[in-house]
Amino acid sequence: MSAAGRSRFAGLLWVSPWLVGLCVFFLAPMGLGAYYSMTNYSMLEPPLWVGLDNYTSLLKDDVFKQAVLNTIIYAAFVIPLSVVLALAIAGLLDVDSRLSRLVRVLVFTPTVVPLVASAMIWLWLFNGDHGLINAFLHMIGISGPNWLGERGFAMGALVIMALWSIGQPVVIYLAALQDVPRELYEAGQLDGMGPIRRFVHVAMPSIAPAVFFNVIIQTITAWQVFAAPYIMTEGGPDRSTYFYSHYLYDNAFLFQRMGYASAMAWVQLMLIAVCILAIYAVTRKLWSTDT
């Protein structure tokens, strides 16, 4: 073997742990999942081949449809709201002052708080009778709802809670804003643009890629939202906060329908891929009409 050939193999030696890891912890489960998705399998008896039955049953499953719809509704609120809110906060914090640096840390802090603890905190804040949010609403003369116990409000509460942890996009937008050439702002100012118009026309073009990146990440996150509704509402009331990953979890570990859950996992992957492609197509269209 030539020296070059040997060094090629030497390279593979370096990455060999990860190659094994990829095979055992990603490829194998995905392959297993594809196989089990075509079986009925309760883990107690051997899997029974049923072909595509699980996939066709999904199409007829009303709970599945509801879980998909709930997830889409949740994403449709969380993603646009968090883009707007994170951009607004980033714009606000785009100054060099001690206060701004302190607020940046405070805005980022919720992203390191464990989801289970966040769920406990917001369970308490949203408590209908003793919660801080209703106490505050009461002070300004509004009688607050029983947030987590009413349709619509429960979804709203989860959206508000999700918006609390937008520190990551804020930091990313802040960095993108700092790359905007200062002269452009000054030119805009000379042209008589107000701060908001300057933000939209001068800053937006350079932070658009960061927005695109965040929307993709948040889309993936929305499809896996689990801990907060699982703990805070248990999917209720009336399954109004029953999300995709929660139903998948219940199928796998509560109803012992591993085959059905595996089919759901593959469909979830497809749905995420479709969402990403759709976002990509829309962004490209906007881009090409913009410039």
Added chain:
Amino acid sequence: MSLRGPNPAARVTRSLLMLVVAIIFAMPLVWMAATSIKPESQAMSQGLSLLPDPVTSAPSQAMENYEAVLEDPTVDFPLYMRNTIVVVALGVFGCVISSVVVAYGLARVPMPGRKPLIVITIGTMLIPFPVLMAPLFMLYAKLGWIGTFLPLYAQFWLGNAFSIFLLHQFFKSLPKELDEAASIDGCSHWQTFRHIALPLSRNALAVVVLLHFTYMWNDFLAPLVFIVDREQFTLMLGLQLYQSKAGQTPWNLLMAASTMTVLPVLVVFVLTNRLFTRSSLSGSVKG
């Protein structure tokens, strides 16, 4: 600086708005801590006060609440704390050791299929855990790992995609002259890595340790799926058990338990927040 208003009034408005944002984002954690040092009756009353009444009772009330949590007969928090520390330590250690070697190899050692491997590595970061959890459970059951801690940390001993990605970015940024000089001096790849690249990567490794520590400490779904034995619960499972156990858990005690699970991450974050915010950027720099 860029958007600073032309006049002092605008500057004051901006500062006030920043204060409002600060209060809103800090409020939930402040309220958690405040509730955790109140007696139950005061936690339930609608007052907005942050301290118990009388204020001097705060230390003794805090002691009482936190002791009640730690000594709860059904939820063994000290045990769950030990379990969590063991699992996180094993996971973070394995993750760092393996990821740094793999990342260096990807960035610096020639090999066939390097580009596709990088793409696949980034691709796995886009696969949500719920997609994998059912087949992984069956796999771990076959391996006889259910009933042990192995499902929570073993995979990280073979690398972690995000850590590999971060370290790969770092090693790629080192100047080429470094290995050229080293190889002229007769250093093998391993020697270059061991004596030159590794010492330089101390900061990057610190970031990986921090992020992986936070990720594992906070994780709920993997322990929920793979840990079946109450003796092996992690803190997050314990906290959920504490909230959902029979008989309402008083809010002041639930907040005390939450504070205890949050505190370690929060302390680490406060001490290192600059590393954290900077690292959340590295994910966004592509192409």
